[in-house]
Amino acid sequence: MRRVMHFMRLILIAVIPSLISVPMTSAHESTAHVHGRATLEVAIEGGSVQISLDSPLDSLVGFERAPRNEKERQLVREMSRKLRQSDHTFIFTPQSQCRLESVQLESAVIEPGLLAADSDSNVGKDLDRSSTNSPDVHSELSATWHFQCAVPESLQGIKVSLFQHFPSLKRIDAAVVGPKGQSRTRLSPKSTLLKW
Numbered sequence: 001m002r003r004v005m006h007f008m009r010l011i012l013i014a015v016i017p018s019l020i021s022v023p024m025t026s027a028h029e030s031t032a033h034v035h036g037r038a039t040l041e042v043a044i045e046g047g048s049v050q051i052s053l054d055s056p057l058d059s060l061v062g063f064e065r066a067p068r069n070e071k072e073r074q075l076v077r078e079m080s081r082k083l084r085q086s087d088h089t090f091i092f093t094p095q096s097q098c099r100l101e102s103v104q105l106e107s108a109v110i111e112p113g114l115l116a117a118d119s120d121s122n123v124g125k126d127l128d129r130s131s132t133n134s135p136d137v138h139s140e141l142s143a144t145w146h147f148q149c150a151v152p153e154s155l156q157g158i159k160v161s162l163f164q165h166f167p168s169l170k171r172i173d174a175a176v177v178g179p180k181g182q183s184r185t186r187l188s189p190k191s192t193l194l195k196w
């Protein structure tokens with residue numbers, strides 16, 4: 001009996017802290033928000049390749065709220081431009097002949113027009129969603145690229161050049177789901193090749 005009680009106590013000790021911490025986790029906590037770290041998911045199905053990036057905004061533009069002035073709006077446009085130039089961002093095995101079909105960029109705190117391919121300089125001018133400026137508030141950017149490959153059987157890897165364009169990014173946890181199953185790779189500025 002005593003043993004059982006002891007066991008129960010151990011369970012409570014193990015369970016209670018996790019119960020307490022539940023309300024403290026924010027909505028998008030399935031992957032931890034750590035500045036300098038992003039996650040990348042690559043899904044390959046036949047000739048179609050979808051790449052999804054989730055990154056703290058801080059690592060891409062240096063702030064995590066709506067841009068407040070022209071200089072910050074320019075930083076957002078610059079980020080958008082870099083992410084849309086996918087031939088600089090993802091380099092596929094050349095023989096696979098992969099071509100970009102579409103790019104989608106999304107962030108909860110940035111006006112969609114400012115992330116659009118043809119963002120003009122007036123977009124977002126009168127917007128200020130930045131009234132909440134608590135350092136505890138974090139925001140991310142989600143980017144999704146769709147590629148179509150003419151010779152998918154030649155595709156052996158992707159070189160990810162995000163670190164070069166976004167020096168604040170130090171680590172990317174990448175997951176690949178493809179014809180050879182699932183694999184995980186940790187990318188860094190010194191290790192940018194995703195192979196499977």
Ligand SMILES: [Zn+2]
Nearest residue numbers: 056064138139
């Ligand atoms: Zn943050």
